[in-house]
Amino acid sequence: MNDTSTYKETLDQLLAKPSTLKQLSRTQLIQEILDNDEGVLTESGAVRTETGKYTGRSPKDKFIVKESETEDNIDWNAINQPIEEEVFLKLLDKVSSYLNTKEKVYVFNGYAGADAATQLKLSVINEMAWHNLFARTMFIRPETTEEGLNITPDFTIISAPHFKADPEVDGTKSETFIITSFKHKIILIGGTEYAGEMKKGIFGVMNYYLPDNDVMSMHCSANVGDNKDVALFFGLSGTGKTTLSADPQRKLIGDDEHGWNDNGVFNIEGGCYAKTIDLTREKEPQIYDAIRYGAILENVKVDDKGFPDYEDKSLTENTRAAYPIENIDNIILPSIAGHAKTIIFLTADAFGVLPPIAKLTKDQAMYHFLSGFTSKLAGTERGVTSPQPVFSTCFGSPFLPMHATVYANKLGELIDKHNVDVYLVNTGWTGGEYGVGSRMNLTHTRSMVRRAISGALKEVDYRTDEIFGLHIPSHVPGVPNNILMPRDAWVSAEAYDEKAQQLAVMFKENFKKFGERSAAIEEQGGFIYKGE
Numbered sequence: 001m002n003d004t005s006t007y008k009e010t011l012d013q014l015l016a017k018p019s020t021l022k023q024l025s026r027t028q029l030i031q032e033i034l035d036n037d038e039g040v041l042t043e044s045g046a047v048r049t050e051t052g053k054y055t056g057r058s059p060k061d062k063f064i065v066k067e068s069e070t071e072d073n074i075d076w077n078a079i080n081q082p083i084e085e086e087v088f089l090k091l092l093d094k095v096s097s098y099l100n101t102k103e104k105v106y107v108f109n110g111y112a113g114a115d116a117a118t119q120l121k122l123s124v125i126n127e128m129a130w131h132n133l134f135a136r137t138m139f140i141r142p143e144t145t146e147e148g149l150n151i152t153p154d155f156t157i158i159s160a161p162h163f164k165a166d167p168e169v170d171g172t173k174s175e176t177f178i179i180t181s182f183k184h185k186i187i188l189i190g191g192t193e194y195a196g197e198m199k200k201g202i203f204g205v206m207n208y209y210l211p212d213n214d215v216m217s218m219h220c221s222a223n224v225g226d227n228k229d230v231a232l233f234f235g236l237s238g239t240g241k242t243t244l245s246a247d248p249q250r251k252l253i254g255d256d257e258h259g260w261n262d263n264g265v266f267n268i269e270g271g272c273y274a275k276t277i278d279l280t281r282e283k284e285p286q287i288y289d290a291i292r293y294g295a296i297l298e299n300v301k302v303d304d305k306g307f308p309d310y311e312d313k314s315l316t317e318n319t320r321a322a323y324p325i326e327n328i329d330n331i332i333l334p335s336i337a338g339h340a341k342t343i344i345f346l347t348a349d350a351f352g353v354l355p356p357i358a359k360l361t362k363d364q365a366m367y368h369f370l371s372g373f374t375s376k377l378a379g380t381e382r383g384v385t386s387p388q389p390v391f392s393t394c395f396g397s398p399f400l401p402m403h404a405t406v407y408a409n410k411l412g413e414l415i416d417k418h419n420v421d422v423y424l425v426n427t428g429w430t431g432g433e434y435g436v437g438s439r440m441n442l443t444h445t446r447s448m449v450r451r452a453i454s455g456a457l458k459e460v461d462y463r464t465d466e467i468f469g470l471h472i473p474s475h476v477p478g479v480p481n482n483i484l485m486p487r488d489a490w491v492s493a494e495a496y497d498e499k500a501q502q503l504a505v506m507f508k509e510n511f512k513k514f515g516e517r518s519a520a521i522e523e524q525g526g527f528i529y530k531g532e
Contacts, residue, residue: 007089010096011158014105014125022107023148026294029136032106032129039130043306045293046321049130052161054192055299055316057200058176059398061191063088065181073208075403087171088179092188094170098163099127106132109151111140112202114266114335115259118213120206123153124198127160134195134296137322139202140270155185155205161193180204195298195322199273200399203257206268208401216260216410219396221245222253222267224337230265231453232258234395235346236374237318240427242274243442244346244449246286251332254325260340260414267335272328276300276319279310283442286328287321295323342453343415343422345395350375350387352429352437353500355486356479357448358470359462365422366412367525369394370404370518371507375428387434389503391510405518423452424470431489433499447478467500469527 014020024032030047033039039049063083064074074080099105106126113119124135135157142148164175176191178201187201203219210217220234221241230253233241242255254267255274274287276297281288291297291308298320301312313319325331345368347354360368372395375387391397393404400407415422427445431437451457462471463485472484482488490496504527511522 007093007096010093010100014096014100015107017100017105019103020105020107023109023145024106024132025145026133026136029106029129029133032104033133036129038128040302041306042297042302042308044291044295046291046295046297046323047130047133048297048300048302048308050299050315051193051195054176054194056194056318057196057398058174058178058192058194061172061174061176062178062398063180064401065179065183067181067183069183070401074401079398080401083171083179085181085183088181088184088188091165091170091172091177091179091190092158092184092186095158095160095163095188095190099125099158099160102127104129108132108135108139109148109153110136110142110270112206113259113268114140115215115261115263118210118215118259118261120202120209121151121154122157122202123151123155124157125159127162128193130296131159131161131193131195131198134322135198137294137296137324138199138269138271138273153185155187155202157187157189157198157201159189159198161190163190165191182208196273196320199269203268204399204401206257206259207399210259211402211406211410214261216407216414218258218260219256219394219399220258221255222258222265222337222340223247223250224253224332225250225453228338229341229453230337230339231342231344232265232340233344233346234369235427236348236376236392236395238275239346239348239374240445241346242272242287243284244344244446246284246328247446247450248286248330249450251330252325252328253332253335253337264336264338265340266337267325269325270335271322271324273320273322276310276321277313277317290323290327291321292323292327295321295327297321339418340414340420341418343420344449344452345369345422345424347373347424347426348375348387348428349373349426350389350428350434351499351503352431352433352490353486353496353503354424354426354428354468355465355470355472356426356430356440356444356483357452357457357476358424358465358472359457360422360424360471361525362412362415362422363521363525364469365415365525366408366521368424369411370408370514370521371510372397373507375434387428389506391506404514405521408518408521421452421455421458423457425449430483430486432491437489444479444483448476451476467497467504467527
């Protein structure tokens with residue numbers, strides 16, 4: 001079945017219906033959410049919603065259509081799972097017909113990418129009003145309603161959370177599906193109310209298109225100082241990208257997704273999507289104060305007076321806030337800045353053996369970028385209830401359609417070209433592994449990161465770790481010396497050595513998956529430790 005006329009006719013009918021509400025304002029969407037009983041207003045004016053039983057992404061239910069456009073370009077693997085075009089088109093026809101039966105459907109047109117030359121024009125079709133507000137929040141908004149209505153999309157998201165697939169009939173793995181077709185320029189989502197699938201779906205699309213335009217696509221946050229010194233923060237969800245980039249001393253470019261071209265760094269999004277578990281104004285004032293009118297709180301418990309309880313994790317650890325980037329006071333608009341001067345790789349090491357900060361050579365940077373070692377933290381994906389050590393290639397493997405070396409080699413070129421300083425920062429555990437040691441102190445981490453970005457760590461003395469070959473500063477003002485060398489923070493040095501060697505072997509085993517294309521990177525940037 002390759003005939004697309006059926007779903008196109010159905011979608012055209014849907015978009016022409018008076019009950020299809022297009023380019024609603026923030027206030028109009030909030031009213032729709034309240035009228036539909038999709039959420040409630042909190043005391044700060046934010047909308048509070050729940051995502052049902054799926055409170056994180058569903059990577060096992062995510063597919064890319066294997067078609068002429070993608071067959072030879074996608075790095076097919078357990079993450080980039082292929083699905084046949086016929087399966088996609090049948091589901092697309094079903095979902096289009098399903099949405100045509102709904103009393104109301106919501107449409108937002110906007111953009112992905114602040115760089116005009118590579119900007120993607122988007123249309124987002126939603127069954128739920130709060131999902132449309134999420135799209136309006138997270139993507140780049142047109143300046144006027146008329147501009148939005150006149151957008152002819154390059155890519156369309158169709159999201160029907162209450163449409164559930166039948167795996168035996170529809171060819172999916174479960175009731176949930178997130179399917180991207182590059183031929184038909186559509187992301188089709190069903191069976192899950194987790195709104196983050198929309199933003200990450202478009203990020204995957206940008207990761208496919210940008211490298212072909214000689215642009216580095218990056219799963220990172222970014223900020224810039226008064227001296228136009230741009231810093232990038234790479235890391236998986238929960239490792240500190242949003243928290244550390246929201247610095248009152250620097251202007252935020254964006255908190256999650258960026259591109260880097262010949263002119264500099266630009267934001268792909270128009271909003272921020274922050275974890276809120278244990279959020280306080282004292283620890284993270286910018287994020288706390290950004291959760292106001294126009295923001296969305298996901299799965300956060302609120303009392304009968306509308307006050308959120310950020311410590312309550314009864315629904316999930318992955319409680320979230322989505323808010324327009326303008327809700328942060330010190331931002332740069334448009335979200336474009338110069339070339340990066342400092343790169344921070346954030347890892348939440350659940351083994352507790354990596355140092356809180358280490359300076360990397362370019363070769364080490366490419367090695368650690370390809371490795372992407374961190375931990376999946378509780379709630380970020382379905383089924384993750386405690387930290388799980390994981391190697392997430394380029395600190396974003398769920399969103400990278402092409403072979404990892406495409407992104408790593410481009411990063412290496414940019415580090416060389418712009419003389420970038422690169423640091424590995426562990427926001428995970430110290431003094432022992434998860435369950436024994438303690439989580440890194442956020443105040444200490446902020447202090448180390450600020451000094452790295454300022455250049456204050458360029459001239460300090462460094463010691464070289466005997467297992468990982470990392471260059472660790474002997475002293476950082478405001479940070480206890482005994483945590484800088486992680487072996488010193490453990491009660492038993494022998495226990496540390498055993499756990500560190502275990503991790504080193506895991507690094508080596510993981511790197512084998514990249515094959516010959518990465519042999520030079522491993523040889524030049526790999527570890528001192530040679531044990532097996």
